[in-house]
Amino acid sequence: MKVLVIKCGGSIIDELSPLFFESLKQLKRSGCQLVFVHGGGPDINTMLAKYEIEPVFEKGLRKTTDDVLNIVELMLAGKSNRSIVHKLTLNGINAIGLNGSDGKLLAGDFINEASLGAVGEINSVNTELLYMLLDKGLSPVLTPIAITExxxxxxxxxxxxxxxxxxxxxxYSCLFVTDVKGVMKDGSIIEELTERQTQDLISEGSIYGGMIPKVETALSVLKKGINEVMIVSGKESFYNNGQFIGTKFVSEQEVMN
Known part of the structure; x- marks a missing residue:
């Protein structure tokens, strides 16, 4: 089974274009099975503001008290997930929305409860359940809510x-859907980068501003042992005629091979 994992950030959900969904349909027709994971930062921050709760981040992680967790889950499972599933369904993708804690899909541990609260990292994934859904022709759409033992x-x-x-x-790949096509230089997409090449582009100023955290995230996920990671656009086509459009990040070892 050829599986593609697609991560949609909360800020891009409302900007996903018809061309993006056409790319998904082409991937499905080519035999790819699609699994989605999404965020929901903007919606969460809006709701926190209504409750006059100030967002607190430490090293990019949202400090999560019990009150914050309730709002995080409400917005992720009740709004962001519903929105993505609806958009996918309207565009011919047979999607099913699931909270990551359902059926222990995502099992995890606390990172540092004393300083971060209910913030965790995943230690296991219920692949049996995901494969069962994929076998039925369903594309799972997961919230990043895990559950402890x-x-x-x-x-x-x-x-x-x-x-x-x-x-x-x-x-075979993990796609990060953003508001940009990929890493650009001299008006063209750089199709493939290693960590060393990426750091060189940051040092010389070719990668700058909001693009820096995007590529650093891609590299950090690549280091987890993923085959490849890509940054692609949610505003236009990212796959056409059997070719991906974006920047692929690969390990140095992969390039040597």
Whole structure:
């Protein structure tokens, strides 16, 4: 089974274009099975503001008290997930939305409960359940909510959750859907980069601003043992006539081979 894991950030969900969905349909027709993991940062921040709760981040991770966790799960499972599933269904993708904690799809541990609260990392993925859904022609859409052995829910960074799912399913690629086509230089997409090449582009200023965290996230997921990671656009076509359009990140070893 050829599995592709696709991570959609919360900020891109409302901007996904018809061309993006056409790329998904082409991938399905080519025999790919699609699994989605999504975030929901903007929606979560909006709801926190309504409750006058100030968002707190430490090293990019949202400090998650019990009150924050309730809002995180409400917005991820009740809004962001519903929105993506609806859009996929309207565009001919037979999708099913699931909370990551359902059926222990995503099992995890606390990272540092004392300083971060209910923030976790994934230690196992219920691949049997995911494969069963894929076998039925369904594309799972997962929230990055994990559950501990004793039943406590955890807020997981969506990028890292996508990476964990991709590794567990031995996906051939993990796509990060953003508002850009990929890493650009002199007006053209750089189709493939290693970590060393990426760091060189950052040093020389070719990768700058908001693109830096995007590529650093891709590299951090690649280091988890994923075959390859790509940055692609959700605003236009990212796959056409059997070719991906975006920047692929590969390990130095992969290039040497």
């Amino acid at each position: 004793d039943g406590r829910k955890l807020n997981v960074n969506a990028d890292m959750a996508a990476g964990a799912v991709a590794k567990a399913l031995d996906a």
